[in-house]
Amino acid sequence: xxxxxxxxxxxxxxxxxxxxxxxxxxxxxxxxxxxxxxxxxxxxxxxxxxxxxxxxxxxxxxxxxxxxxxxxxxxxxxxxxxxxxxxxxxxxxxxxxxxxxxxxxxxxxxxxxxxxxxxxxxxxxxxxxxxxxxxxxxxxxxxxxxxxxxxxxxxxxxxxxxxxxxxxxxxxxxxxxxxxxxxxxxxxxxxxxxxxxxxxxxxxxxxxxxxxxxxxxxxxxxxxxxxxxxxxxxxxxxxxxxxxxxxxxxxxxxxxxxxxxxxxxxxxxxxxxxxxxxxxxxxxxxxxxxxxxxxxxxxxxxxxxxxxxxxxxxxxxxxxxxxxxxxxxxxxxxxxxxxxxxxxxxxxxxxx
Ligand code: IPM
Ligand code: MN
Numbered sequence: 001x002x003x004x005x006x007x008x009x010x011x012x013x014x015x016x017x018x019x020x021x022x023x024x025x026x027x028x029x030x031x032x033x034x035x036x037x038x039x040x041x042x043x044x045x046x047x048x049x050x051x052x053x054x055x056x057x058x059x060x061x062x063x064x065x066x067x068x069x070x071x072x073x074x075x076x077x078x079x080x081x082x083x084x085x086x087x088x089x090x091x092x093x094x095x096x097x098x099x100x101x102x103x104x105x106x107x108x109x110x111x112x113x114x115x116x117x118x119x120x121x122x123x124x125x126x127x128x129x130x131x132x133x134x135x136x137x138x139x140x141x142x143x144x145x146x147x148x149x150x151x152x153x154x155x156x157x158x159x160x161x162x163x164x165x166x167x168x169x170x171x172x173x174x175x176x177x178x179x180x181x182x183x184x185x186x187x188x189x190x191x192x193x194x195x196x197x198x199x200x201x202x203x204x205x206x207x208x209x210x211x212x213x214x215x216x217x218x219x220x221x222x223x224x225x226x227x228x229x230x231x232x233x234x235x236x237x238x239x240x241x242x243x244x245x246x247x248x249x250x251x252x253x254x255x256x257x258x259x260x261x262x263x264x265x266x267x268x269x270x271x272x273x274x275x276x277x278x279x280x281x282x283x284x285x286x287x288x289x290x291x292x293x294x295x296x297x298x299x300x301x302x303x304x305x306x307x308x309x310x311x312x313x314x315x316x317x318x319x320x321x322x323x324x325x326x327x328x329x330x331x332x333x334x335x336x337x338x339x340x341x342x343x344x345x346x347x348x349x350x351x352x
Pocket of ligand 1: 089244276
């Protein structure tokens with residue numbers, strides 16, 4: 001029995017995770033899998049009520065008691081520092097050492113991309129973002145804070161182990177899925193120490209995958225190519241900061257942040273799955289948020305815990321909704337968030 005910890009989070013996170021869990025319950029019913037969903041309140045409301053952002057032992061307890069975590073967006077204007085969001089998100093990513101951030105860029109319908117003359121076959125690749133170090137390592141500080149002489153330092157931490165394991169994961173993925181090329185993107189022409197390490201490790205790891213072509217692109221050139229000729233990419237691997245930036249671009253190529261799914265993975269251990277978009281407080285509770293990214297994230301989570309057939313069925317239902325214009329306003333349709341979820345549940349029954 002798969003056990004899933006659900007953290008709906010803040011803002012539209014709550015709206016779309018409701019649809020994701022609706023779809024999970026429906027697929028459980030259809031395929032006779034007993035999926036256990038336990039809800040956790042961590043988010044702005046919980047923080048404002050209790051003063052607790054994320055309990056110290058939560059990450060360990062999730063690892064021990066659950067097969068996966070399904071997380072909604074975090075962020076709320078009532079918590080201007082967004083401390084709760086950082087504690088929860090980084091508490092999970094760092095606390096559970098979820099070193100792979102897996103973000104597919106897959107266009108489901110040519111009408112959704114802002115790129116002229118590009119279709120589904122042109123926009124179909126995956127990005128692996130290092131998820132535990134780099135500029136996100138929280139090393140550094142401020143000196144003479146608040147004075148005209150202030151110095152702020154944010155260290156970019158690249159460890160051999162950290163770089164090696166994400167690059168190796170990208171090659172493993174490529175081999176498993178029959179991809180012929182892995183593109184590593186960095187800024188080694190300027191960030192010589194850290195990204196020099198990426199260059200060396202990339203060569204070292206590639207030697208174990210002789211059938212896969214190693215390609216290197218500086219990140220400034222890569223973003224240009226993602227727009228100009230996305231069909232050239234299969235698998236991209238990069239550091240935490242660049243991965244954050246290029247996956248937002250990737251999300252737009254597939255129809256916007258509301259379409260994008262992501263997995264925060266530690267191979268062989270409990271992993272966490274979250275849609276890429278933010279909490280968009282302005283749109284919260286209005287039944288207008290796009291739930292497809294959250295639903296596709298639920299599918300990714302099922303696939304990860306070995307329910308590939310069920311995941312494929314959910315993806316089929318999403319595609320069905322999109323080609324039949326059963327979409328939210330953001331995609332040109334006229335359905336509310338909940339109505340999209342209802343349509344998907346109905347479609348699942350028909351497609352099964
Ligand atoms: C993401 C987000 C987060 C990140 C923010 C909310 C801290 O942008 O998951 O891409 O930078 O990793
Ligand atoms: Mn981001």
